[in-house]
Amino acid sequence: MTDAALPRPTARPLAVSNWLLSLCALIFVMVVVGGITRLTESGLSITEWKPISGAIPPITEAQWLREFELYKRIPEYQQINNGMSLADFKNIFFWEWVHRQLGRVIGLVALLPLLWFAVKKAIPRRYGWRTGSIFLLVCVQGAIGWWMVASGLTERTDVSHVRLAVHLLTALLIFGFTLWTALDLRSEGAVPRRIPTIGLWAFAALALQLLFGAYVAGLDAGYAFNSWPLMGDEIYPSAAPWLEPFFRNFVDNPITVQFIHRWWAFVVLVFAVALARRVRTLSRRHSAALHAAIGLQILLGIGTLLSGMNLHVAVAHQATAVLVVASFVAAVHRLAGARATASTLPGTRGFEDEPNFPLVPSEAEAR
Known part of the structure; x- marks a missing residue:
């Protein structure tokens, strides 16, 4: 539909x-x-x-x-x-x-x-x-x-x-x-929709990227290296200090945090493209919005680094993060609607066979 x-x-x-x-x-x-x-x-x-x-x-x-x-x-x-x-x-x-x-x-x-x-x-x-x-x-x-x-x-x-x-x-x-x-x-009918499995994975990948983006902001990690794609002359600077215990580097080490935020963006891009392909047959505007938001966000992220954390570029990067969330939510919601529609039609297969997770309790649970 x-x-x-x-x-x-x-x-x-x-x-x-x-x-x-x-x-x-x-x-x-x-x-x-x-x-x-x-x-x-x-x-x-x-x-x-x-x-x-x-x-x-x-x-x-x-x-x-x-x-x-x-x-x-x-x-x-x-x-x-x-x-x-x-x-x-x-x-x-x-x-x-x-x-x-x-x-x-x-x-x-x-x-x-x-x-x-x-x-x-x-x-x-x-x-x-x-x-x-x-x-x-x-x-x-x-x-x-x-x-x-x-x-x-x-x-x-x-x-x-x-x-x-x-x-x-x-x-x-x-x-x-x-x-x-x-x-x-x-x-x-204002019927609550359920998140399909691909939506859960996409949201999880996006949440992890947003988490590391917040760490980059809080640690001022964007100032650590202002080059791209390399950090200085290396993918990951070999002379960078390493914190102990090991797991602290993923929270407290500005260089590690910036490295993860740089490259996890492309994992999120893969999920965005997968979502866009799935939703394109249902709504071209949802697909286009998803491509535009994630593409602009990656470019702004690179621009923020290369500009030395220019205020206007960095603010645009944070603003676009909200638009990325919006485009993910809208696309997953549209897929959820297609699944709900398909499940009401006898003899259909596809979305209705995919495991899903409710955002709201069922009527039986509510009672």
């Missing part, structure tokens, strides 16, 4: 889907601003967590001086930015404040329409737990953000790269889960 042949969803599921798509757009902006915040080293400029009162930025000179004095107490200022002017502090404060403000907006957009749709009983059966989980995940993400910032306020001059990875991957998980739910609500 082609996209054009699919029946349109009813008004209520469509309204809920539009709300979730709006939330996805805000999360995309949030990830982009988060990238700018990290690349401008602005993340530690606000040293207190005030979810409500912190929405109002400093206005008077006395308020600005108080925030600046708090910043002067942390290692980043004392060891790196000692002597920074108040004007320079205001610049980095701006990006962190915008990042947190967007978090507040996302929290409200996740909560208020949810309450409205719940009161109006507009959320289809079996979607109540999913929409509620999205709001809870947004709340948890706010706490993870502070947990990350707190790691750089006492002994370190930056945040923990592991906590940064948790923060980024949680944001992308929320984005992907929200997008999948929105697409479910737009499908025939």
Whole structure:
């Protein structure tokens, strides 16, 4: 069944889907601003967590001086930015404040329409737990953000790269889960779709690449080597230091982390091409979007290295990562729809024979 042949969803599921798509757009902006915040080293400029009162930025000179004095107490200022002017502090404060403000907006957009749709009983059966989980995940993400910032306020001059990875991957998980739910609500009868096996493998490969991308960002590993495809004159520099125990190199060694992130991208490319080939017969636009997103992302990754971590290129690289997630989710969801359609037709074989894993509990399990 082609996209054009699919029946349109009813008004209520469509309204809920539009709300979730709006939330996805805000999360995309949030990830982009988060990238700018990290690349401008602005993340530690606000040293207190005030979810409500912190929405109002400093206005008077006395308020600005108080925030600046708090910043002067942390290692980043004392060891790196000692002597920074108040004007320079205001610049980095701006990006962190915008990042947190967007978090507040996302929290409200996740909560208020949810309450409205719940009161109006507009959320289809079996979607109540999913929409509620999205709001809870947004709340948890706010706490993870502070947990990350707190790691750089006492002994370190930056945040923990592991906590940064948790923060980024949680944001992308929320984005992907929200997008999948929105697409479910737009499908025939708003029936939840199940992830086919190829989708699980593709998501796993992509998640690993995103994890190492977060490690590269948190360790500033992009500065280790600014050449491509070789790292200096070798595939992997033989003189690079090696950490003990062995497994630490895959988390804490900037050179190893950059090496893995460079080449695992092409493993993800293989999965993207496989998905694109599978989905092309169902939807050419899904296939084209997948090719475009993964191709652009690899080029931006190489460009980020060769440009010496240019701010604009690096931010574009992080923004495109969200588009890659979106294209993977959309393509896998379209394949899941084809499988669901095939399984309802007698005597068909193909997608219906492929093992699958539910995103939602079955009706029997729910009861």
